[in-house]
Amino acid sequence: MSTPWKRTAVIGLVGGTALVAFAGNAAAVAPSEQSLHDTPDSVEKGTEVALSGTLTGLRDRPVSDQRVALERRAGDGGWQTVDTATTGDDGTVTFRRTPQRTAEWRVTYDGSTFLDPSASPPQRVDVRLPPPPPPPPKPARPEQSAKPSGKQIVDVAASHAGKPYAYGATGPQRFDCSGFAQFVHRQVGIQLPRTSSAQHRAVRPVANHAKVAGDLVFFHQGGSVYHVGIYAGGNHVWAAPESGDVVRKQRIWTDTYYTGRAW
Structure with a gap:
């Protein structure tokens, strides 16, 4: 077997x-x-x-x-x-x-x-286990516009030279002094109050000797502001001076003024 x-x-x-x-x-x-x-x-x-x-x-x-x-x-x-x-x-x-x-x-x-x-x-x-899904992308942050410079403010002010003064006018063809300052700042993204005295209270104080182009110069009498211009350098301001005049660069004629900065 x-x-x-x-x-x-x-x-x-x-x-x-x-x-x-x-x-x-x-x-x-x-x-x-x-x-x-x-x-x-x-x-x-x-x-x-x-x-x-x-x-x-x-x-x-x-x-x-x-x-x-x-x-x-x-x-x-x-x-x-x-x-x-x-x-x-x-x-x-x-x-x-x-x-x-x-x-x-x-x-x-x-x-x-x-x-x-x-x-x-x-x-x-x-x-x-499969890896967790990636987190959703963060929503894009809106692009922030660059902070305006004093030079930009002066350049906008100079571009309106020769436009006539008119009491209470805020542009773009006629201006009074505070209407001019308000309009120019709005063009670079800065909001200012309507009157020169309210603008003075709204901006950051700057020593007169430290002012630079683009700052605001507030002329006053007894502390009461009556006129405003945009400092252009060289002891001059861009402003809409008075009735019968036009937007122009004028010399600072007095030491009785405040300086402020909105930019």
């Missing part, structure tokens, strides 16, 4: 990992080998992966047209069959899955009259 084949299942890992042998019975006459290869170590949750296995028999020949099963084991639980498929002519089979949690996977073969059953070594696939 001849000695029957010992049933074994050789389990091979990718990259040369050692094979595992399984005990069998005397019904089959040849071992089989079931492998699971090209399995990723880690995937992002919701990503489809391909789990491919190859069934071989004697002399590593592929075994076709055999039913194999894909099994999964999560945590401390047992193995569960999640899918089955038939090997192709080259002995391979591919399962496409979308893992939702970390688990071990293997491909098993139940054997046949001539082949022992076998199972591939378990392959662990870690499932990681």
Whole structure:
């Protein structure tokens, strides 16, 4: 009586990992080998992966047209069959899955009259959560216009030279002194009150000796402001002086004045 084949299942890992042998019975006459290869170590949750296995028999020949099963084991639980498929002519089979949690996977073969059953070594696939979405972009801040300079104020004032004085006029064709100062500052984005006395109270005081072009010069008598001009440098101001006159550069004729800066 001849000695029957010992049933074994050789389990091979990718990259040369050692094979595992399984005990069998005397019904089959040849071992089989079931492998699971090209399995990723880690995937992002919701990503489809391909789990491919190859069934071989004697002399590593592929075994076709055999039913194999894909099994999964999560945590401390047992193995569960999640899918089955038939090997192709080259002995391979591919399962496409979308893992939702970390688990071990293997491909098993139940054997046949001539082949022992076998199972591939378990392959662990870690499932990681996708990275959080980037925060929404911050709304663009409105561009802030550059702070006006004294030179800009003087340039606007000079551009209106020759326009006639008119009491109570605020431009753009006629001006009185405070209407002129208010209009010029508005052109560079600065809001001033209407009257010269209110303008004096609204601006930042500057020492007379520290005044620069673009500052406001407030002429007063007994502390009461009666006229305003825009300092042009060289002891001159741009102003709308009085009835019958026009916007022009005039010399500062007195030391009785205050200086203020609105820019």
